[in-house]
Amino acid sequence: MSDLPHYIGQRLSLKRQLCTVRYIGAVVDKPGEWLGVEWDEPERGKHDGTHNGVKYFTCRNPAPKAASFLRPNQTWDPPKTFLQALREKYMPEDAGTGGEIVYFSRKQAEEVGFEKFSKRQARLQGIHVLVLDHMSIRFKGEDSEAIRRLCSDINELDLGSNLFESLGEIVELALLFPKLMHLALDGNRFSVPDDRNNATLLELLGLRSLGLSDTLLNWAEIAKVASVAPSLTHLSAARNRLSWVTSDPMPLSVAHIVLSDNDFGALTELNGLESCCRLETLTLKRCHISANGNGGQNPLVYSKSLMVLDIAYNWVADWTFFSSLEEAYPALESLVITGNPLYGRLSSAEGVALTAEDGYMLTIARLPRISFLNYSKITEKVRLNSETYYLNQIATELGRTPADKRSEVLQKHPRWAALCDEYGEPRLQESKPNAINSNSLAARLVTVTFDVSAARALPAAEWKDVVPKSIDVYALFGIAGKRLGVMPLKLRLILETGEHDPVGSNMSFEGPEWWDSSDEEDDRPAADHGFVAREVELVPGTRAIGTYFDGPGAQIRVELKCES
Numbered sequence: 329m330s331d332l333p334h335y336i337g338q339r340l341s342l343k344r345q346l347c348t349v350r351y352i353g354a355v356v357d358k359p360g361e362w363l364g365v366e367w368d369e370p371e372r373g374k375h376d377g378t379h380n381g382v383k384y385f386t387c388r389n390p391a392p393k394a395a396s397f398l399r400p401n402q403t404w405d406p407p408k409t410f411l412q413a414l415r416e417k418y419m420p421e422d423a424g425t426g427g428e429i430v431y432f433s434r435k436q437a438e439e440v441g442f443e444k445f446s447k448r449q450a451r452l453q454g455i456h457v458l459v460l461d462h463m464s465i466r467f468k469g470e471d472s473e474a475i476r477r478l479c480s481d482i483n484e485l486d487l488g489s490n491l492f493e494s495l496g497e498i499v500e501l502a503l504l505f506p507k508l509m510h511l512a513l514d515g516n517r518f519s520v521p522d523d524r525n526n527a528t529l530l531e532l533l534g535l536r537s538l539g540l541s542d543t544l545l546n547w548a549e550i551a552k553v554a555s556v557a558p559s560l561t562h563l564s565a566a567r568n569r570l571s572w573v574t575s576d577p578m579p580l581s582v583a584h585i586v587l588s589d590n591d592f593g594a595l596t597e598l599n600g601l602e603s604c605c606r607l608e609t610l611t612l613k614r615c616h617i618s619a620n621g622n623g624g625q626n627p628l629v630y631s632k633s634l635m636v637l638d639i640a641y642n643w644v645a646d647w648t649f650f651s652s653l654e655e656a657y658p659a660l661e662s663l664v665i666t667g668n669p670l671y672g673r674l675s676s677a678e679g680v681a682l683t684a685e686d687g688y689m690l691t692i693a694r695l696p697r698i699s700f701l702n703y704s705k706i707t708e709k710v711r712l713n714s715e716t717y718y719l720n721q722i723a724t725e726l727g728r729t730p731a732d733k734r735s736e737v738l739q740k741h742p743r744w745a746a747l748c749d750e751y752g753e754p755r756l757q758e759s760k761p762n763a764i765n766s767n768s769l770a771a772r773l774v775t776v777t778f779d780v781s782a783a784r785a786l787p788a789a790e791w792k793d794v795v796p797k798s799i800d801v802y803a804l805f806g807i808a809g810k811r812l813g814v815m816p817l818k819l820r821l822i823l824e825t826g827e828h829d830p831v832g833s834n835m836s837f838e839g840p841e842w843w844d845s846s847d848e849e850d851d852r853p854a855a856d857h858g859f860v861a862r863e864v865e866l867v868p869g870t871r872a873i874g875t876y877f878d879g880p881g882a883q884i885r886v887e888l889k890c891e892s
Contacts, residue, residue, distance in 0.1 A: 334349055334352055334363060334400055335349065335352070336349055336350065336351070336352065337349065337493055337519055338493065339407075339466070339491040339492065339493050339517065339518075340365065340404050340405075340491070341404060341405035341407070341464050341491060342398070342402055342403075342404055342405060343405070344405060344462070345367060345368070345369060345372055346367070346368040346369075346489060346491065346517075347365040347366060347367045347368065347372075347396075348365060348366050348368075348517050349363055349364070349365055350364050350365060350366050350377065350385040350386070350387065350395070351363070351364030351377070351384045351385035352364070352400075353384075355379055355384065355397055356379070356380060356382055357380065358397070360399070361400055362397045362398065362399065362400075363397065363398045363399070363400050364377060364384050364385045364395060364396075364397055365395065365396055365397075365398055366385075366387040366388065366389065366394050366395050366517075367394055367395070367396065368489065368515065368517060370389045370391035370393065370394040371391070371393055372393075372394075372396070373393045373394050373395045373396040374393060374395070374396050375392070375393065375395055375396070376390070376391070376392050376393070376394060376395055377395045379397065384397075388517070388544040389544060389569070390569070405464055406464070407464050407465070407466040407491050408463055408464050408465050408466070409465070409466070409467070409468075409470050409471060410460075410465055410467050410470075410471065410475060410501060411470070411471040411474060411475060411478075413460050413463035413464075413465045414458070414460065414475075414478070414479075416463070417458075417459075417460060417463065418452060418455070418458070452478055452479070452481075452482075453481075455481075455482070456481055456482060456483050456484060457482070457483075457484040457485075457486075458479070458482050458484070458485050458486065459486040460485070460486060460487055460490075461486050461487065461488035461489050461490070461512075461514075461515070462488070462489045462490070463490060464490060464491055465487065465490040465491060465492070466490070466491040466492065466493070466497075467492065467497050467498075467500065467501045468497075469500065472504055475501075475504045476504045476505075476506070479504065479505050480506060480507070481507060482505050482507065482508065483505075483507045483508060483509045483510065484508075484509065484510040484511075485502070485505060485508055485510070485511050485512070486512040486539075487501075487511070487512065487513055487516070488512055488513065488514040488515045488516065488539070489514070489515035489516065490516060492513075492516050492518045493518055493519065494518055494519050494520075494521070495518055495519065495520050495521065495552075495553060495556070496521070497518070498513065498516075498518065499532065499556055502532055502535070503531055503532065506534075507534065508532075508534060508535060509534055509535060509536045509537065510535075510536065510537040511535055511537070511538055511539065512538075512539035513538070513539055513540055513543065514539045514540070514541040514542050514543070514564075515541075515542045515543070516543055517543065517544065518543070520545065520549040520552050520553060532556050532557045533557075533558065533559055534559065535556075535557035535559065535560060536557075536559060536560060536561050536562060537560070537561065537562040537563075537564075538553070538554060538557060538560055538562070538563055538564070539564045540553060540554075540563070540564065540565045540568070541564050541565060541566040541567050541568065541586075542566070542567040542568065543565075543568060544568055544569065545565075545568060546568075546570070547565075547570055547572065547573050547574050547576060547600065548574055548576045550563075550565050550568070551574075551576035551577065551578055552576075554578055554579055554582070555577070555578075555579060557579060558579050558581070559579070559581050560579045560581055560582055561581050561582060561583045561584060562582075562583070562584045563578075563582055563584070563585050563586070564585075564586040565585070565586065565587055565590075566586055566587060566588040566589045566590065567588075567589040567590070568590060569590065569591055570587065570590040570591060570592070571590070571591040571592060571593070571597065572592075572597050572600075573587075573592075573597065573598045573599070573600035573601055574600045575599075575600040575602070575603055576600065577603060578603060578604055580604075580605065580606060581606065582604050582606065582607065583606050583607060583608045583609065584607075584608060584609040585601070585604070585607065585609070585610055585611070586611040587610070587611065587612055587615065588611055588612060588613035588614055588615065589613065589614045589615065590612075590615050591615065591616055592612065592615045592616065592617055593616055593617065593618060593619075594617060594618065594619045594620060595617060595619075595620050595656070596620065598610075598612075601631060602631065604631055605631060605632075605633065606631075606633055607631035607633055607634050608633055608634060608635050608636065609634075609635065609636040609638075610634060610636070610637055610638070611638040612637075612638060612639050612642070613638060613639070613640050613641050613642075614640075614641045614642065615639075615642055616642065616643055617639055617642040617643060617644065618642065618643035618644060618645060618649075619644075619646075619648075619649060620648075620649060620651075620652055620653075620656070631657075632657075632658055632659060633659055634657045634659060634660060635659050635660060635661045635662060636660075636661065636662040636663075636664075637653075637657060637660060637662070637663055637664070638663075638664040639663075639664065639665060639668070640664045640665065640666045640667045640668070640702075641666070641667035641668070642667075642668055643668065643669060644665065644668040644669070644670050645668070645669045645670050645673075646670065647670070647690075647694070647740065648740075649670075650691065650694050650695060651694075651742060653695065654695055654696075654697055654698075660695075660697065660698060661697070661698055661699045661700060662698065662699065662700035662701075662703075663691075663695065663698050663700070663701055663702075664701075664702055664703065665688075665691060665701070665702065666684075666702045670687065671684040671687040671688070672684070674686065674687045674690075676721060676724070677721045677722075677724035677725040677728065678724060679771075686717075688701055688702065689710075689713065689714040689717055689718070690714070690717070690718050690721070692706055692710065692711060692714040692715075693711075693714040693715045693717065693718030693719075693743065693747075694718070694743060696715075696743070696746070715747055715750070715751065716751055718743070718747065719744075719747045719748070719751055719754060720754060722737070722738075722741045722744055722747075723754040723755070723756055723757070724757065725737055726738075726756050727756040727757040770880075772796055772797055772798070773794050773795065773796055773797065773880075774794070774795060774796075774797050774873070774874070774877065774879070774880060774881065774882055775792055775793075775794050775880060775881045775882070776792065776793050776794075776795055776804070776873075776881075776882050776884055777790065777791075777792050777881065777882070777883050777884065778790065778791055778792070778793070778808055778811070778884055778886055779824075779883065779884065779885050779886065780812065780886045782885055782886075782887055783886055783887050783888050785888050785890070786812055786814070786886070786888065791811065793807055795807070795873070797872065797873060797874030798872050798874060799872065799873055800869065800870045800871060800872055800873065801821075801866050801867065801868055801869050801870075801871055801873060802816075802868055802869065802870065803873075804821065804866065804873055804884075805817065805819060805821065805866075805868050808821060808884075808886055812886070814888070816868075817868060818888060818889055818890070819886060819887070819888065819889070820865060820886070820887040820888070820889055821865070821866040821884050821885075821886060822863050822864070822865050822866070822884065822885040822886075822887065823863065823864040823865075823866055823876055823877065823882060823883070823884055824861065824863055824883040824884070824885055825861075825862045825863065825864060825877075826861075826883070827861075827862045828859040828860060828861055828862060829859060829860055829862050830859055830860075863885075864876065866884075
């Protein structure tokens with residue numbers, strides 16, 4: 329047994345880097361005693377508690393480099409008492425000797441009289457929030473009365489990333505703040521005993537908000553810590569590598585929970601929150617959630633009171649995620665869904681790529697009871713536009729689906745019947761049997777037939793080129809010029825549309841108009857030939873050729889400018 333003044337679970341600081349002692353003893357092939365520590369910063373170490381294939385200890389953080397072996401005789405950063413940290417941060421002139429020095433039997437003592445205490449307390453007047461994170465604080469019951477008097481008006485306390493080792497230590501300190509309502513313990517690594525003195529822990533009656541993010545506590549431990557505050561309403565437990573929420577009892581008053589940056593794969597992994605009967609807001613940003621995960625066997629009814637759900641920046645990639653969302657959360661009013669991959673690869677029923685804004689419209693239409701999407705109010709006009717757009721998209725998809733398979737389409741759109749009742753059933757546009765998919769490569773290409781027979785100075789020829797509709801007119805001139813060996817801008821390209829206009833309908837004549845009575849007779853035989861082919865001369869520029877023709881083919885006549 330080692331005689332070193334260290335113990336398992338001890339919190340230490342080395343060059344302002346915090347760690348927890350997980351192992352004390354020998355290491356194979358290394359002389360002397362060693363401390364196996366787990367760093368709060370998971371990239372600070374060299375291994376995961378394993379050395380040369382031997383597992384010496386297990387870290388709470390599964391990161392591969394969260395641990396190190398250190399010699400016990402390191403120059404450790406000295407821990408501070410709460411009062412020392414308070415003076416250093418808020419009363420720096422008292423942080424040194426503490427004021428007037430007196431001596432008792434050659435021992436230095438600090439004189440703390442009423443007048444001096446009044447000066448210190450005056451420096452905290454008007455301050456209701458104390459931020460003492462990263463101050464190497466450890467509390468062993470010292471200076472309790474001084475803390476109680478100095479901090480009598482403090483209602484918010486941030487003790488993140490310090491050297492606390494147990495829940496009891498923290499509760500004992502928190503009890504010295506009679507008006508404390510908000511306590512942040514983010515970044516601490518403390519133990520939560522199985523047996524607790526409930527009579528003592530229940531004294532934190534005024535605490536309303538508790539921060540336990542980045543503490544690496546499991547959900548059962550988080551629930552035990554939360555139970556010290558029976559009036560708790562806000563709980564934050566982000567970045568704890570949680571993958572499951574168990575059914576451990578929580579204070580009935582909890583209404584807002586933040587569980588962002590954890591490792592939930594599906595909403596069913598939070599079923600344990602069903603016991604939070606007053607839960608109103610649930611934040612699940614960046615939790616890798618991709619599905620409801622219920623499979624029809626495990627209903628998603630966590631809390632009938634849930635009104636705000638934030639699942640931004642998760643892995644939702646399919647519309648089926650929303651199918652049972654309102655059934656799971658019947659009181660849902662606000663949804664935050666931005667940053668999910670679904671909105672980056674949407675396409676319409678015609679196969680046309682959609683924007684994220686189009687996707688948000690479809691989301692609104694699928695969820696008739698929500699009033700806010702991504703923090704924006706859904707007005708009556710927005711809902712009207714969203715639902716009619718969604719209805720038309722369903723109708724288009726049905727029109728492109730064989731009649732015997734349309735029931736499968738309607739299963740994906742459970743709001744079809746309700747939308748038809750509201751706005752009327754749209755007429756289905758039946759698609760042609762051999763219609764080209766507008767999202768396919770073929771729909772983005774055009775076969776251009778170049779006809780050079782009208783150019784006398786060029787050899788009569790005709791050829792075809794398949795080109796993208798997205799290229800500009802300059803590129804089309806370049807193709808023709810390269811094929812004919814002529815400078816492109818010396819050519820004229822005339823698009824033959826295949827359509828006809830009445831003679832004179834698109835022609836202008838600026839000379840005098842003559843009339844003769846015999847004209848009427850001359851015009852009669854030509855009545856059936858009074859149309860001229862419509863042609864469009866392409867002007868060199870950056871305009872895409874797809875704006876001139878939308879079909880699969882185009883006929884272009886090539887001429888030389890010098891001939892015209």
